Amino acid sequence: MFRSVVVLFLALGLAVPANGRAKVKVVASLTDFGALAREVGGDRVEVVTLASPTQDPHFVDARPSFAVxxxxxxxxxxxxxxxxxxxxxxxxxxxxxxxxxxGQPGHLNVATVVPLRETPAGSVDRSTGDVHPQGNPHTWVDPRNGLRIAVAVTQRLKAIDAEGAEVYEANLRDFARRLGDKMREWKDRLAPFAGTKVIVYHQSWTYFLEWAGLVEVAAIEPLPGVPPADSDVTALVEAQRGAGVKLVVAESFYPSDRVRFVAERLGAKALELPAMTGADGTTGYIDLIQRIVDRVVGALE
Structure with missing residues (x-):
């Protein structure tokens, strides 16, 4: 039944643009990758994203339209x-x-084009609930990785649409210039807070915090993706009491009561951050990182 729905939608929906050149159809699991594809592809691509920017990307309901x-x-x-x-x-x-x-030009696994952090030394059994068994997959919040991903997208688009190669390369250069300018600005703003200690709810901020010069000292989840019990939260507070933690960070889809509890007990600030383009009204990848930097600096000033 599911496959028949896919076939029906395809029969009804695939059309060639009036200019005779079909756009390259890009499907991105997350809005950030879609935003980067639009930066590079411009009007030569048609981009669809699957997960909402305000939902946990580990747990997304599979819809028939996604398969279409x-x-x-x-x-x-x-x-x-x-x-x-x-x-x-x-x-x-x-x-x-x-x-x-x-193995095809149309397949881009981001984890293969950026350096992964927190890769386990041995095998990790997902049955324990750990949703990071191959390392930390939240790579895109480091703007250096944003550029790496954009480069990889450019390479794939050139392989798929050779006629657009010059356009893709020009768009990449423009994006790299704008992102580079902002990265220097962001680093200057973050510099006074280097070494600041941060607790996260989920380990989705590792890459950003490392780039920003901040220090992730603990996570509220006992394992990535495993909701903390009261005893886990109490033990975390006791372990970090007096350690000088300044921020407790989480996305909107994680329990804010846990975040506030830890922050209040440690005399830190609870900070909600958008982790994906489109969350909190962000309109593009650079805008997302800008919003994150603004929020972090504002909380620490």
Whole structure:
């Protein structure tokens, strides 16, 4: 039934633009990858994103329309390192699209083009609830990785659409220039707070904090993706009491009561941050990092 729905949508929905040049169809698991594809692809690409920027990307409801999008895609971009393991693989199988399978130009696993942090020394059993068994997949919040991903997207688009190579390269240069200018500005603003200690709810801020010069000292979750029990939270507070933690950070889809409790007990500030483009009204990748920096600096000043 699910596959028949896909076929029906494809029969009704695939059209060629009036200019005769079909756009490259990009499907991104997350809005950040979609935003980067738009930066590089410009008007030569049509971008669809799957997960909402205000939901936990580890846990997304698979919709039939997602498989329809994947069946029509020329390029799939996803975080990898099993971030989408619970929902994306079945959709890819249902889509039956050879263009987006591993080894094809239309397959971009972001975890293969950026340096991963927190990779386990041995095997990790997902049955324990750990949703980071291959390392930390939240790579995109480090702007250096944003540029790495944009470069990889450019390479894939050039392989898929050779006629647009010059456009993609020009768009990448422009994006790199604008992002580089902002990175220097952001680092200057963050410099006075180097070494500030931060607790996170989920380990989705590791890459940003490392780039920003801040120090992640603990996470409220006992394992990534495992909700903390009261005893976990109490033990965390006792362990960090007097350590000088200044911020307790989380996204909007995590329990704010846990975040506030820890912050209040440690004399720190609770800070909600947008982790994906589109959250909190952000309109693009650079705008997302700008909002994060603004919030962090504002909380520490």
């Amino acid at each position: 999008d994947l069946a029509a895609a020329d390029l799939l971009i996803y975080a990898g390192a099993e971030l989408e393991a619970g929902w994306l693989p079945p959709l890819i199988r249902t889509a039956g699209n050879g263009r987006i399978l591993p």
